[in-house]
Amino acid sequence: MQSVENEREYLASLLPERSALLREMRAAAALPESYAPIVAPETEQLLVTLLCLTRPKRVLEVGAAVGYSAILMAERLPEGGSVVTIERYKKHADMAVDNIFRAGLEGKIKVIFGEAAEALSWLDSGFDFIFLDAAKGQYIEFLPELLRLLNPGGLLVSDNILFHGMTGDDKNVQRRKITIVKRLRMYLEAITRHPLLTTSILPVGDGVALSVKKREEESARNANEQKD
Numbered sequence: 001m002q003s004v005e006n007e008r009e010y011l012a013s014l015l016p017e018r019s020a021l022l023r024e025m026r027a028a029a030a031l032p033e034s035y036a037p038i039v040a041p042e043t044e045q046l047l048v049t050l051l052c053l054t055r056p057k058r059v060l061e062v063g064a065a066v067g068y069s070a071i072l073m074a075e076r077l078p079e080g081g082s083v084v085t086i087e088r089y090k091k092h093a094d095m096a097v098d099n100i101f102r103a104g105l106e107g108k109i110k111v112i113f114g115e116a117a118e119a120l121s122w123l124d125s126g127f128d129f130i131f132l133d134a135a136k137g138q139y140i141e142f143l144p145e146l147l148r149l150l151n152p153g154g155l156l157v158s159d160n161i162l163f164h165g166m167t168g169d170d171k172n173v174q175r176r177k178i179t180i181v182k183r184l185r186m187y188l189e190a191i192t193r194h195p196l197l198t199t200s201i202l203p204v205g206d207g208v209a210l211s212v213k214k215r216e217e218e219s220a221r222n223a224n225e226q227k228d
């Protein structure tokens with residue numbers, strides 16, 4: 001039996017290898033001159049598993065960066081599936097468009113260049129799966145539009161909600177991050193108490209919240225239970 005000394009390294013060794021393009025993108029995004037934050041590998045595998053489970057047709061991503069997670073998700077959608085991804089930083093949006101073209105997925109992924117709050121306000125509803133991975137302090141501001149855009153039964157996946165250990169422990173909070181932490185805590189309270197959502201928070205990667213939008217009958221049942 002192979003000896004195992006470090007749990008994180010051991011679990012990382014079990015993650016599947018990605019395509020040559022995704023490996024190249026991850027390596028390039030880690031270079032200081034082109035730094036772009038990309039979903040943590042264990043969160044990436046959670047995303048893949050959730051896509052297998054939910055088989056969404058329409059996916060919305062808030063925060064494309066260079067297009068890594070958009071490509072990962074689009075490759076796993078059923079026939080006719082599509083991804084819309086929003087990015088406000090021009091350099092990242094352009095790199096995402098290039099990478100999506102290299103992946104041959106330009107027919108499946110649409111990149112919207114712009115501020116998410118604005119784009120979310122004009123997008124049509126009907127998404128089965130939303131991956132929220134943009135500025136953490138804005139999650140609370142995005143929530144009403146995300147709820148409008150998500151189909152009943154759809155899944156909202158919010159990344160980095162533990163924010164390097166700061167959300168759950170005041171001792172870890174850096175002074176200049178206080179406002180972001182406060183707003184992330186407001187977001188977590190909102191999604192865990194929202195009557196339309198069933199939420200679970202997982203300490204995977206930098207923390208991931210999974211929120212399912214209730215179907216009408218579930219909302220009605222919950223309302224009746226609260227009256228009783």
Ligand SMILES: C[S@@+](CC[C@H](N)C(=O)[O-])C[C@H]1O[C@@H](n2cnc3c(N)ncnc32)[C@H](O)[C@@H]1O
Nearest residue numbers: 038039063065068069087088089115116134135
């Ligand atoms: C963590 S990265 C996204 C990583 C990407 N999902 C991946 O795993 O490949 C966050 C990105 O969101 C973008 N972003 C942050 N806040 C935004 C906003 N309000 N509107 C649009 N894009 C935003 C940033 O410019 C950055 O490129």
